[in-house]
Amino acid sequence: MKRCLICGKGELVKVEDITLEIEGYIFIVKGERCTECNEEFPYEEETQRTIAVARKLGVWPEPLKLYRHLSKSGGGLVLRIPSDLEKQLKLNENIEIAITKMGNKIVIEPGSHK
Numbered sequence: 001m002k003r004c005l006i007c008g009k010g011e012l013v014k015v016e017d018i019t020l021e022i023e024g025y026i027f028i029v030k031g032e033r034c035t036e037c038n039e040e041f042p043y044e045e046e047t048q049r050t051i052a053v054a055r056k057l058g059v060w061p062e063p064l065k066l067y068r069h070l071s072k073s074g075g076g077l078v079l080r081i082p083s084d085l086e087k088q089l090k091l092n093e094n095i096e097i098a099i100t101k102m103g104n105k106i107v108i109e110p111g112s113h114k
Protein backbone atom coordinates (compact mmCIF):
# COMPACT_ATOMS: atom_id res chain seq x y z
CA MET A 1 0.00 0.00 0.00
CA LYS A 2 1.31 3.42 -0.93
CA ARG A 3 0.90 6.46 1.21
CA CYS A 4 0.13 9.85 -0.26
CA LEU A 5 3.14 12.17 -0.45
CA ILE A 6 1.00 15.28 -0.27
CA CYS A 7 -1.08 14.79 2.88
CA GLY A 8 0.78 11.81 4.36
CA LYS A 9 -2.52 10.36 5.59
CA GLY A 10 -4.37 8.90 2.66
CA GLU A 11 -3.61 5.81 0.63
CA LEU A 12 -3.04 5.81 -3.09
CA VAL A 13 -5.56 3.69 -4.96
CA LYS A 14 -5.56 2.84 -8.65
CA VAL A 15 -8.03 4.78 -10.75
CA GLU A 16 -8.70 4.99 -14.46
CA ASP A 17 -10.55 8.27 -14.60
CA ILE A 18 -8.03 11.00 -13.96
CA THR A 19 -8.77 13.91 -16.22
CA LEU A 20 -5.94 15.96 -17.59
CA GLU A 21 -6.95 19.17 -19.24
CA ILE A 22 -4.49 20.53 -21.73
CA GLU A 23 -5.47 23.76 -23.42
CA GLY A 24 -9.11 22.82 -23.58
CA TYR A 25 -8.57 19.19 -24.54
CA ILE A 26 -9.61 16.66 -21.95
CA PHE A 27 -7.64 13.45 -21.61
CA ILE A 28 -8.62 10.54 -19.38
CA VAL A 29 -5.65 8.71 -17.97
CA LYS A 30 -4.85 5.98 -15.49
CA GLY A 31 -3.03 6.63 -12.28
CA GLU A 32 -3.46 6.77 -8.55
CA ARG A 33 -5.62 8.93 -6.35
CA CYS A 34 -5.33 9.69 -2.66
CA THR A 35 -8.25 8.50 -0.54
CA GLU A 36 -7.80 11.42 1.79
CA CYS A 37 -6.97 14.61 -0.11
CA ASN A 38 -7.94 13.40 -3.62
CA GLU A 39 -4.63 14.47 -5.11
CA GLU A 40 -4.17 12.62 -8.39
CA PHE A 41 -0.97 11.04 -9.64
CA PRO A 42 -1.22 10.02 -13.27
CA TYR A 43 1.20 7.26 -14.26
CA GLU A 44 4.34 8.50 -15.88
CA GLU A 45 3.78 6.57 -19.12
CA GLU A 46 0.19 7.81 -19.26
CA THR A 47 1.35 11.39 -18.83
CA GLN A 48 3.98 10.95 -21.52
CA ARG A 49 1.45 9.38 -23.88
CA THR A 50 -0.96 12.23 -23.26
CA ILE A 51 1.73 14.78 -23.94
CA ALA A 52 2.62 13.00 -27.18
CA VAL A 53 -1.02 13.17 -28.26
CA ALA A 54 -1.31 16.79 -27.18
CA ARG A 55 1.71 17.71 -29.25
CA LYS A 56 0.19 16.04 -32.30
CA LEU A 57 -2.79 18.29 -31.73
CA GLY A 58 -0.40 21.20 -31.58
CA VAL A 59 -0.75 21.99 -27.89
CA TRP A 60 1.90 21.93 -25.25
CA PRO A 61 0.82 22.08 -21.64
CA GLU A 62 2.44 24.83 -19.63
CA PRO A 63 3.16 24.76 -16.85
CA LEU A 64 3.80 21.12 -17.40
CA LYS A 65 3.66 18.97 -14.32
CA LEU A 66 5.55 15.73 -14.32
CA TYR A 67 5.93 13.25 -11.51
CA ARG A 68 9.36 11.87 -10.92
CA HIS A 69 11.11 9.83 -8.31
CA LEU A 70 14.43 10.93 -6.92
CA SER A 71 17.24 8.44 -6.92
CA LYS A 72 20.01 8.14 -4.42
CA SER A 73 23.57 8.56 -5.58
CA GLY A 74 26.70 9.09 -3.53
CA GLY A 75 24.70 10.02 -0.45
CA GLY A 76 22.73 12.71 -2.30
CA LEU A 77 19.47 12.77 -4.19
CA VAL A 78 19.47 12.91 -7.95
CA LEU A 79 16.67 14.17 -10.15
CA ARG A 80 16.55 12.82 -13.68
CA ILE A 81 15.35 15.38 -16.19
CA PRO A 82 12.73 13.97 -18.59
CA SER A 83 14.24 13.56 -22.06
CA ASP A 84 11.40 15.62 -23.50
CA LEU A 85 12.45 18.60 -21.45
CA GLU A 86 16.11 17.92 -22.09
CA LYS A 87 15.49 18.30 -25.81
CA GLN A 88 13.05 21.16 -25.53
CA LEU A 89 15.32 23.24 -23.30
CA LYS A 90 18.51 22.03 -25.00
CA LEU A 91 20.02 20.85 -21.75
CA ASN A 92 23.33 19.11 -21.38
CA GLU A 93 25.80 18.31 -18.61
CA ASN A 94 27.75 21.54 -19.22
CA ILE A 95 24.84 23.85 -18.58
CA GLU A 96 24.74 25.47 -15.18
CA ILE A 97 21.39 25.48 -13.46
CA ALA A 98 20.00 27.69 -10.72
CA ILE A 99 17.92 26.05 -8.01
CA THR A 100 15.47 28.27 -6.19
CA LYS A 101 13.40 27.23 -3.21
CA MET A 102 9.94 28.80 -3.25
CA GLY A 103 8.01 27.65 -0.23
CA ASN A 104 7.75 23.91 -0.70
CA LYS A 105 8.48 24.10 -4.42
CA ILE A 106 11.81 23.90 -6.18
CA VAL A 107 12.36 25.87 -9.36
CA ILE A 108 15.14 24.75 -11.66
CA GLU A 109 16.35 27.27 -14.22
CA PRO A 110 18.87 26.25 -16.83
CA GLY A 111 21.59 28.60 -18.01
CA SER A 112 20.30 31.56 -16.07
CA HIS A 113 23.68 32.53 -14.68
CA LYS A 114 26.64 33.02 -17.00
Ligand SMILES: [Zn+2]
Binding pocket: 004, 005, 006, 007, 008, 009, 010, 034, 035, 036, 037, 038, 039
Ligand atom coordinates in the same frame (compact mmCIF):
# COMPACT_ATOMS: atom_id res chain seq x y z
ZN1 LIG B 1 -3.31 12.76 0.17
